[in-house]
Amino acid sequence: MFRRFSEFSCQEWYRSERVDENIFKIRETFIDEGHGCNMWLVRGRHRNLLFDTGFGYVSLRSFLGEDVSRNVVAVSSHSHCDHIGCNHEFECRCIHSAEASVLANPTGANTIYDPYAVPEMIAVPIDPLEVKSHKITPAAPTRLLEGGDVIDLGDRAFEVIHVPGHSPGSIMLYDRRDQILFSGDAVHNGSRGIGRTSWYGADQDQYLASCERIRELPVRTCHGGHFASFDGARYRQIVEEFIAWRWAVTVEAEPSKTSQ
Structure with a gap:
């Protein structure tokens, strides 16, 4: 028996886990961790900082409650559909300037909703038409971010690090004091460790340049956009492995110096 998204309560659809002092990981309960993003409060x-907002199938603001939501700064790691779906529920919406137009005019193509979102990613029976017909609600950003900008929460601050590659406006948020990094899809603990480079707007050469720039970043804990969090040693391993792989691919693609 198929269910509709409107039949789920927010408490049923989302779950929250405290991972550190005043840091909470929010997930869409029924969506697999490869498709559904980690939302960080x-x-x-x-x-309050909210880094990414999920697909938007069920109200995230209702799950958080008004005491939290009225003071939320909603920051998007990038404009892919699994990260921006509930942006419209919050008054303060931030994204890198390179992807601002996507939030204002989201489509199935520029958010990669088509072909990314499929019924099979959801662990409960959902009407396939519900998934196929879902539209990301337009929500123009209220603040455009650039690398070096700061998100100040009062007692802690996060520096914006621009890391194009997975998408043109991908960003990470870095707490320099505590060496905590929210890395979005730029670096995560999946099988590849690096966000896909085959989607709309991806660029492997930009990704390489970004990784070379962030390889020495002092990281104690990294909270990625998908999969489990990890320590600084794993962070450096992921970044170094991508750099080595990309350089190897580049060398293999170059014509031999002895060829005519």
């Missing part, structure tokens, strides 16, 4: 003294 950081409670601050003056405002």
Whole structure:
């Protein structure tokens, strides 16, 4: 028996786990971790950071409650469909300037909803038409971010690090004091460790340049956009492995110096 998204309560659809002091990991319960993103809530003294907002099938604001939501700064790691679906529910919406137009005018193509979102990613029977017909609600950003900008919560601050490659406007958020990194899809603990480079707007050469720039970043804990969190040693391993792989591919693709 198929269910509709409207039949799920927010408490049923989402789950939250405290992973550190005032840091919470939120997941869409029924969506596999490869498709559904990790949403990160950081409670601050003056405002709360929400890094990514899921697919938007069920209200995230209702799950968080008004005490949290009214002071939320919703920051998008990038504009893919699994990260921006509930942006419209929050008054303060931030994204890198390179992807601002996608939030204002989302389509199945520019958010990669088509072909990324499929009924098979959901662990309960959902009407396939519900998945296919879902539209990301337009929500123009209220603040455009650039590398080096700061998101200040009052008692802690996060530096914006621009890491194009997975998408043109991919960003990470870095707490320099505590060496905590929210890496979005740029670096994660999946089988490849690096976000796909075959989607809309991806660029492997930009990805290489980004990884070479962030390889020495002091990281104690990395919270990725998918899969489990990991330590600094694993972070460096992932970045170094991609750099080595990309350089190897580049060398193999170059014509031999002795060829005519």
